[in-house]
Amino acid sequence: GNSVTQMEGPVTLSEEAFLTINCTYTATGYPSLFWYVQYPGEGLQLLLKATKADDKGSNKGFEATYRKETTSFHLEKGSVQVSDSAVYFCALRGGSSNTGKLIFGQGTTLQVKP
Amino acid sequence: EPEVTQTPSHQVTQMGQEVILRCVPISNHLYFYWYRQILGQKVEFLVSFYNNEISEKSEIFDDQFSVERPDGSNFTLKIRSTKLEDSAMYFCASSSTQATNEKLFFGSGTQLSVL
Secondary structure, eight states: OOEEEEOOSOEEEETTOOEEEOEEEEOSSOEEEEEEEEOTTOOEEEEEEEOSTTOEEEETTEEEEOBTTTTBOOEEESSOOGGGOEEEEEEEEESTTOOSOEEEOOOEEEEEEO | OOOOEEEOSEEEEOTTOOEEEEEEOOTTOOEEEEEEEOTTSOEEEEEEEETTEEEEEOTTOOTTEEEEOOSSSOEEEEESSOOGGGOEEEEEEEESOOOTTSOOEEOOOEEEEEO
């Protein structure tokens, strides 16, 4: 079945450092890919998405490109802030066995220090 | 932006008791979901619901679990006889279509603690 794998955390960075969180997926067909973020004590919010190969999703300085050839959707940000400290979840929806559900990776905790 | 509302935000219960977690999805949405997140672990799919019936359920969603849309606005998750391992954050989500390019809207969750 469809699945998502993320890099292990936690990731600890200094403010203004470059961030990459790796995400790879397994799916048949053409799923859409998402990054959700969970700030401390809060629910899940959509950060960005990409719906087809080579699409780039972007929001709040974060970017991710849907790479079908490497089945990846890595999250990047050029200069992180303390306020970016959160748990980041890569997820997919759809593919040839689409039932509408979202499938999440295991989440990566990011801690940004001043 | 419209919101999915979940109540209560925290629920403490004794093992073996029944609990009902409540959700109000976004009003024009048709597809409803429950997920759970055990502390420090991934967000796991429990069940999806459409047109007043379960569309899909995971192996976690056994006979102890049930879902219901009792009226036009609420969507509930019932755990019949809670176990310690049911302690988790439970998220409700909704979407207007099953289209793969559409996001799910999540509530802020109910933290269930089973003692």
